[in-house]
Amino acid sequence: MRFERVRLENFKCYGDADLTLDSGVTVIHGLNGSGKSSLLEACFFALYGARALDETLDEVVTIGAEDATVELWFSHGGGSYHVERRVRVTDDRATTAKCVLETPEATYEGARDVRGHVGELLRMDHEAFVNCAYVRQGEVNKLINASPADRQDMIDDLLQLGKLEEYRERASKARLGVKHVRDGKRELLDDLAAQIERKAAQGLHDRLNALQTERKDLEAEIERFDENRQEAVKTRDEAAAVLEEHEEKRERLQSLETEIEELTGTIEETERERERLGDRIGELKAEIEEIEAERDDLLAESELDEPDEATVSDTIADLETRDEQLRDDIEDHRVAASEHTSEAESLGESAADLETRAKEKRQEAEELASELAATREKLAQRREQIERLEADIEAKREVFEDAPVVVGEASDHWDELADELNEARERQKELETRLEAEQRSLDEAEQLLDAGKCPECGQPVEDSPHVESIDEHRERIDDLQDELVSVRQRRERLEDDVEDASDLVDRENELRTLRNDLENVEQLVQEKEDGLDDTVEKIDRLREEAEELDAEAEAKREAAEEAESAAAERREAVAECNEERAEIGERLDRLEAIEETFERAADREDEIERLREQRTTKTELNDERRDRLSDKRDQRDELDAEFDESAVEQAREEKKRAVEYIEKVEPKLEELRAERDDLLDEIGGVKQEIEELEELRERHEDLEETVERLESLYSETEQLQEMYGQLRAELRQRNVESLERMLNETFDLIYGNDSYSRIELDGEYELTVYQKDGQPLDPEQLSGGERALFNLSLRCAIYQLLAEGIEGAAPMPPLILDEPTVFLDSGHVSRLVDLIRHMHDLGVEQILVVSHDEELFGAADDLVMVSKDATTNRSTVARKDPDEATREAVADAATD
Ligand SMILES: Nc1ncnc2c1ncn2[C@@H]1O[C@H](COP(=O)(O)OP(=O)(O)OP(=O)(O)O)[C@@H](O)[C@H]1O
Numbered sequence: 001m002r003f004e005r006v007r008l009e010n011f012k013c014y015g016d017a018d019l020t021l022d023s024g025v026t027v028i029h030g031l032n033g034s035g036k037s038s039l040l041e042a043c044f045f046a047l048y049g050a051r052a053l054d055e056t057l058d059e060v061v062t063i064g065a066e067d068a069t070v071e072l073w074f075s076h077g078g079g080s081y082h083v084e085r086r087v088r089v090t091d092d093r094a095t096t097a098k099c100v101l102e103t104p105e106a107t108y109e110g111a112r113d114v115r116g117h118v119g120e121l122l123r124m125d126h127e128a129f130v131n132c133a134y135v136r137q138g139e140v141n142k143l144i145n146a147s148p149a150d151r152q153d154m155i156d157d158l159l160q161l162g163k164l165e166e167y168r169e170r171a172s173k174a175r176l177g178v179k180h181v182r183d184g185k186r187e188l189l190d191d192l193a194a195q196i197e198r199k200a201a202q203g204l205h206d207r208l209n210a211l212q213t214e215r216k217d218l219e220a221e222i223e224r225f226d227e228n229r230q231e232a233v234k235t236r237d238e239a240a241a242v243l244e245e246h247e248e249k250r251e252r253l254q255s256l257e258t259e260i261e262e263l264t265g266t267i268e269e270t271e272r273e274r275e276r277l278g279d280r281i282g283e284l285k286a287e288i289e290e291i292e293a294e295r296d297d298l299l300a301e302s303e304l305d306e307p308d309e310a311t312v313s314d315t316i317a318d319l320e321t322r323d324e325q326l327r328d329d330i331e332d333h334r335v336a337a338s339e340h341t342s343e344a345e346s347l348g349e350s351a352a353d354l355e356t357r358a359k360e361k362r363q364e365a366e367e368l369a370s371e372l373a374a375t376r377e378k379l380a381q382r383r384e385q386i387e388r389l390e391a392d393i394e395a396k397r398e399v400f401e402d403a404p405v406v407v408g409e410a411s412d413h414w415d416e417l418a419d420e421l422n423e424a425r426e427r428q429k430e431l432e433t434r435l436e437a438e439q440r441s442l443d444e445a446e447q448l449l450d451a452g453k454c455p456e457c458g459q460p461v462e463d464s465p466h467v468e469s470i471d472e473h474r475e476r477i478d479d480l481q482d483e484l485v486s487v488r489q490r491r492e493r494l495e496d497d498v499e500d501a502s503d504l505v506d507r508e509n510e511l512r513t514l515r516n517d518l519e520n521v522e523q524l525v526q527e528k529e530d531g532l533d534d535t536v537e538k539i540d541r542l543r544e545e546a547e548e549l550d551a552e553a554e555a556k557r558e559a560a561e562e563a564e565s566a567a568a569e570r571r572e573a574v575a576e577c578n579e580e581r582a583e584i585g586e587r588l589d590r591l592e593a594i595e596e597t598f599e600r601a602a603d604r605e606d607e608i609e610r611l612r613e614q615r616t617t618k619t620e621l622n623d624e625r626r627d628r629l630s631d632k633r634d635q636r637d638e639l640d641a642e643f644d645e646s647a648v649e650q651a652r653e654e655k656k657r658a659v660e661y662i663e664k665v666e667p668k669l670e671e672l673r674a675e676r677d678d679l680l681d682e683i684g685g686v687k688q689e690i691e692e693l694e695e696l697r698e699r700h701e702d703l704e705e706t707v708e709r710l711e712s713l714y715s716e717t718e719q720l721q722e723m724y725g726q727l728r729a730e731l732r733q734r735n736v737e738s739l740e741r742m743l744n745e746t747f748d749l750i751y752g753n754d755s756y757s758r759i760e761l762d763g764e765y766e767l768t769v770y771q772k773d774g775q776p777l778d779p780e781q782l783s784g785g786e787r788a789l790f791n792l793s794l795r796c797a798i799y800q801l802l803a804e805g806i807e808g809a810a811p812m813p814p815l816i817l818d819e820p821t822v823f824l825d826s827g828h829v830s831r832l833v834d835l836i837r838h839m840h841d842l843g844v845e846q847i848l849v850v851s852h853d854e855e856l857f858g859a860a861d862d863l864v865m866v867s868k869d870a871t872t873n874r875s876t877v878a879r880k881d882p883d884e885a886t887r888e889a890v891a892d893a894a895t896d
């Protein structure tokens with residue numbers, strides 16, 4: 001078996017790691033805590049699960065992660081295998097989320113199935129695996145430190161010797177079981193023998209013989225009595241038959257007498273009936289004569305050519321057809337009459353309707369005519385109003401004839417004048433102000449001049465160059481006064497004009513109102529006049545329509561009268577028909593009466609016929625009865641002659657005797673038969689007992705055979721038990737010898753005969769080391785390093801033995817050593833290297849060694865470096881060339 005690849009995800013200190021492994025020696029190297037052991041544990045975990053690690057499931061999951069996965073690919077016996085386990089932590093609880101083992105034959109799922117199958121495949125459970133193949137860190141000395149008994153168990157288990165002990169125990173149990181069954185059967189056998197003896201002592205066959213003889217005698221006696229009885233029965237029955245025959249004859253005679261009497265009576269009765277029938281026929285003939293007389297009377301009343309039945313019924317049929325015809329005619333006339341009547345009614349109604357409508361039209365025309373008159377009057381009034389308004393307007397217009405403006409411009413005219421007036425007023429005010437100022441300046445100038453100063457600059461006047469300014473002032477004042485006068489005049493004129501213009505504006509407004517009014521009235525008049533023609537036309541039309549409607553009504557009335565007279569005609573026709581029907585009815589009644597007389601006569605003829613037949617039948621019947629009567633009388637006479645009283649008397653005697661004998665013999669027979677039944681019961685009982693005895697003997701024989709078989713089985717199981725014991729002792733002895741030899745070879749190889757001569761291993765796996773001087777030494781007394789090497793030797797020897805001891809496919813797992821050098825100095829480390837190479841040479845396919853010691857590089861075919869990132873705390877694996885690593889290590893050592 002070989003691990004080929006391991007892949008980890010969140011397993012302990014690993015984030016993601018994937019490592020392929022080859023055959024040969026692989027050294028896994030790294031610093032303390034880098035994750036070396038964890039890598040091996042992962043492989044172990046993959047195979048056996050967390051239980052094998054002495055850890056709980058959650059401890060394998062990287063702290064802080066939710067799930068961990070381990071996958072291991074391995075080859076075994078030529079096949080490829082893959083196992084995958086996934087652990088999930090939820091709510092602080094870890095569970096196995098997936099556990100699958102794929103083998104070339106099948107896929108197993110679930111932790112239990114996978115563990116079981118791996119155990120079967122490797123032929124070892126996880127304990128055996130650590131005892132043999134996997135030397136865990138710190139467990140180097142496990143085997144030596146164990147007590148001999150524990151060691152014996154471990155090694156026996158590994159070599160499967162434990163199984164033999166198990167089989168021996170099973171054989172012992174089976175032997176005890178067989179013994180228990182055998183003893184039980186023996187007891188049963190003794191019991192049966194005793195029963196057989198008791199039964200045999202009873203002389204059953206002699207008893208049976210005696211009983212059979214007794215039975216035969218009894219049977220003979222029963223037979224004799226039975227024959228006698230049968231004879232008596234026969235005699236009795238014969239006599240009884242004679243008596244019975246006699247009795248029958250007597251009864252027959254009696255019944256013949258009765259029959260003769262009855263027949264005679266019946267014949268007489270039938271004769272009387274025949275007479276009654278004859279009477280009835282006479283009565284019926286008389287009735288027929290009466291009916292024919294009645295018919296002759298009726299025929300005389302009816303005017304028929306031929307008075308026979310066929311003519312009568314033909315005539316009836318004709319009359320009925322006619323009647324039918326009349327009924328249909330009446331119906332037709334009635335329908336027509338009622339149709340005419342309703343037509344007349346509806347015509348009358350529509351005439352009335354038309355008259356009403358004519359009246360309504362006429363009335364409407366009258367109303368419209370009076371309305372028209374009123375409207376004409378109103379129009380005349382309006383025209384007068386128009387004339388008045390036109391006169392008013394003319395009057396107002398005349399005002400404008402002398403006015404400076406035409407109608408429609410008064411308002412604008414007033415605005416212009418008002419503006420001019422304002423202007424004039426302002427100009428006047430301005431002139432007045434300027435005049436006042438000029439006057440004041442003149443006054444000042446005059447005062448200055450008076451004071452001898454220049455009126456302009458106030459300087460003293462020498463020559464008066466400025467005096468002329470006074471004149472200028474005066475001139476200006478004059479001008480201003482002139483202008484002021486003309487302005488005042490203009491203003492006054494304008495004030496008058498404005499007043500006139502205002503009047504004109506008022507007139508103009510009045511004129512506009514009047515014109516509006518005029519327009520309205522004219523429009524009204526126009527409208528009214530327009531309507532007038534329409535109204536006149538309408539009145540004419542209404543009157544015409546009324547006349548038309550009246551004419552139409554007249555026509556309807558005439559039509560109604562016609563319909564009424566048609567209806568009357570139809571009603572008359574109905575009356576005629578009814579009359580004829582009444583007549584026909586009378587005739588029919590008569591004819592039917594005649595017809596009935598034919599029927600009645602025929603009925604009576606029929607009855608006469610029937611009665612005559614009855615009479616004939618009765619005559620025949622009586623003839624036949626008379627024949628029978630004479631037969632019976634003959635029979636009676638014959639029977640009378642046959643009677644023999646003496647024979648009857650003898651039969652009575654014989655019967656009496658036979659009956660008496662039978663009465664006596666039957667109880668006797670009964671008694672004998674009961675006796676015989678008892679005897680048969682007794683015989684049956686004895687036979688039963690004999691059968692039981694036979695059966696007991698058979699059972700006894702069978703049981704004897706069973707007991708014999710059990711005896712031999714018992715001795716077989718005893719032998720088996722012994723054989724397993726011996727086998728185990730022998731095998732162990734052989735194993736111990738081989739183991740001792742291999743241990744010595746291995747130990748020799750790595751310890752090289754320095755101070756110890758050999759190791760002894762006894763049957764109980766007790767180990768003793770002998771020194772060169774022959775002194776024995778307990779292995780525990782060895783030094784730490786020696787002990788480690790000694791133990792590794794023992795492990796290797798066991799591994800070797802196991803490998804040799806198992807035939808066929810080598811299930812041997814890789815030899816795994818975790819830190820085997822802990823207790824070793826460098827000299828011993830090189831011995832360890834030798835041991836590893838030795839194991840490899842012996843054919844161990846794959847050896848995995850975990851070590852932080854670089855000295856082991858020399859033994860490696862492959863080197864795997866494990867390191868841990870200081871910041872992420874995650875481990876990684878990497879392969880490295882072992883030779884290069886060795887050179888580096890040597891170089892490092894040189895620099896130190
Ligand atoms: N569940 C876990 N999550 C994270 N880290 C873990 C977990 N379990 C263990 N570790 C860490 O894994 C590291 C590796 O331990 P391991 O025993 O594999 O180291 P080693 O290389 O064999 O060391 P040494 O040489 O001391 O034997 C340890 O530092 C440990 O703290």
Ligand SMILES: [Zn+2]
Nearest residue numbers: 036037137819
């Ligand atoms: Zn370790």
